[in-house]
Amino acid sequence: MVVFCFLVDQTRKMRRTKPVAGSCSRCGRGARVADMLTATRFCFIPFYWRSWKAIVCTFCGATLKTYR
Ligand SMILES: [Zn+2]
Numbered sequence: 797m798v799v800f801c802f803l804v805d806q807t808r809k810m811r812r813t814k815p816v817a818g819s820c821s822r823c824g825r826g827a828r829v830a831d832m833l834t835a836t837r838f839c840f841i842p843f844y845w846r847s848w849k850a851i852v853c854t855f856c857g858a859t860l861k862t863y864r
Contacts, residue, residue: 803840809833811847813854820853820860827851827860 813828820827830852836844851861 804836804838807835807837809835810852813852816851818851818860820856820858822858823853823856825853825855827853 809832811831811833813830816827816829818827819825828851830850832848832850834846834848835842836846849863850859852859
């Protein structure tokens with residue numbers, strides 16, 4: 797018997813951050829450049845990873861800019 801599973805989700809992880817020049821447009825605190833990792837999962841089994849960089853604010857959680 798074959799059971800089909802159509803549950804696909806993505807988890808986003810922030811691997812490390814370091815300070816960068818500039819400030820958050822929402823709260824005005826310091827912005828940080830972050831190495832991000834997105835894992836796409838199918839039935840809870842990760843099958844695709846993508847790493848990317850983003851300028852984020854760790855105080856309010858805003859994503860200010862992304863690099864793909
Ligand atoms: Zn902020």
